[in-house]
Amino acid sequence: MSAAPIAPGDGENYxxxxxxxxxxxxxxxxxxxxxxxxxxxxxxxRTALELARGGRSVAVLEAHDIGHGASSRNGGMVGPSFHKLGMAGLTSAYGEAKAAAIMREGMLALDHFEGFVAAEGIDCALTLPGRFRGAPTAASYEATARECERLSKAVGLPFEMIPKARQRDHIGSDFYEGGVLYLRDGGIQPRLLVEALASRAEAAGAMLFETTPVSGMKREGDRIALRLPSGTLLARDVVMATNGYGAPGATAPLGPRVVPMLTGVAATEELSPNLIRDLTPAGANFGENRRVFMWFRPTPDGKRFIFGGRLGPMNGSREARARAVRASAARVFPQLSDVRFSHLWTGRIAYTRDHAPHLGKIDGVWFAGGYCGSGVTRSVYFADKIARRILGRPDADTAFDDLPFPKVPFRPFAPWAAVALTRWHAWQDARDDRRRG
Incomplete structure (x- = not known):
């Protein structure tokens, strides 16, 4: 009989x-x-940090506690975070030059992130061991190779295609038909980054206020009035940085233009060093080329594995969620068929209609978000760009600046539509798995 999927004394966010x-x-x-x-x-x-260092008086308004949202709940995966449509899709939509410019922003964001962490001396367990992205079929492997060649030519992406014959050098699994190793990808401990940014922002003079939700905004002359539980705060500039955690009305312009999607994450109990080495011989992180994909990685201390994605019933019981994650983990790693999870948590990502992140200013309000599940490097990079614009500094432009950012039609119903689409895609993935088997 298999062990219960949840370990005794299980916690929440690892x-x-x-x-x-x-x-x-x-x-x-x-x-x-x-x-x-x-x-x-x-x-x-990060925006508050740069603005405070630039001499502005800054108040950060958080509805819950510092880092309550995705910044403390994500997988801590870092990389170029390329556009979901790929070079082919972007070229079809915007032309070859614009497609290359958008993709190049991913490389610039990673460069910026690495440089910022180093310059600030932030200890967030940043390592870059690479990320293996598995291809479930031979056709998928060939399509991935073509896309990576395009990216290498357009923006200098460093990668290595790993055929199935050499797959075991990078992942302890035979599930995939080979894959690609993204050589500059890696990971962090995201909570450490949140705390470092908060402490530096306060040291620079920014004021941080928890349990202070914004319930509305309106223009009053050359100021914006923000409605708070304790009254009204006037600000010359407002930056909306809620991503998937804002209400459509109260957090305009970002809220009405993104679809929040609930994702689940689970951390295993501590595993043996030999099992960890078997799962990831080179210490790499992982992803996969599926409609409903799973990401997975070792923890920074190398003692556990974390699995995440839209896996199973997000609003179901802890036991049901654990069983769903374990089934997905065992699909790739049969050696984890009896694994138990010590931590289970959820978080919201924010998707946009065009699968692209956005930043800019609409109706007098600055914003950055819609990271589509790849926000670690993008968020820090976009925050710097927004701060530069407010401070009137150079080097504030990005290739995303002129992309239209339309509202989501029927926004209150969009999350339910996203759930239905995810279930359809999961059924298609399961069908493909049966055909392979």
Missing amino acids: WRDGRPPYVPKPAKLPAEVDVAVVGAGFTGL
Whole structure:
């Protein structure tokens, strides 16, 4: 009989386990600031840091606690975070030059992220061992090879195609028909980055306010009035950095233009060193080329594995979620068929109609978000660009600036449509798996 999928004493978010909450410095909410930043995740905290260093008075308004949202709940995977449509899809939509420019932003974002972490001396367990992305079919392997060749030519992507004959050098699985190794991908401990950004923002003079949701905004002369539980805050500039955690009305312009999607994450109990080496011989992180894909990686201490994605019933019981994650893990790693999970948590990602992240200013409000599940490097990079624009500094442009960012039609119903589409795609993946078997 298989062991129960949840270990005794299971916790919630692995990244926060054993870490005390970040406690902001006591501060009285002022009547007016230069900039109000809504959301205390990667985007909001990095924006606040740069603005405070630039001499602006900044208040960061967080509805829950610091780093409550995706910034403390994600998989901590870093890389170029290329556009979901790929070079072929982007070229069809925008032309070859624009497609290359958009993809190049991914490389620039990764360069910026690495440079920022190094310059700030941030210890967030950043390593770049590469990421193996498995191809479920031979046709998928060939399509991946063609796309990587396009990216190598257009933006200098470093990669290596790994045929099935050499797959075991990188992943302890025979499930895939080979794959690609993205040589510059890696991972971090995301909660450490949240805490580092918060402490640096406060040291620069930014004020952080928890349990301070924004319920509405309106223009009053040359200021924007933000409605808060304790009253009204006036700001010359407002930055919306809520990504998938904002209400459509209260967090315009970002809220009405993204679809929040719930994803699940699970961390295993501690595994033996030999089993960890078997799962990831070179210490790489992993993804896969499927309609409903799973990402997975070792924890920074090399003692556990984390699996994430839209796996199983997101709103189901903990036992049902654990069984679904274990089934997906065992699909790739049969040696984990009896694995138990010590931590299970969920988080929201934000998708956009064009599968692209966006930043800019609409109706007088700055925003950055819609990261489509790949926001670690993008958020830090976009935050720097937004801060530069507010401060009037150079090097603030990106290839995303002129992309239209339409609202999501029937926005209140979009999350349910996303769930239905995910189930359809999961059925298609399962059908393909049966055909392979």
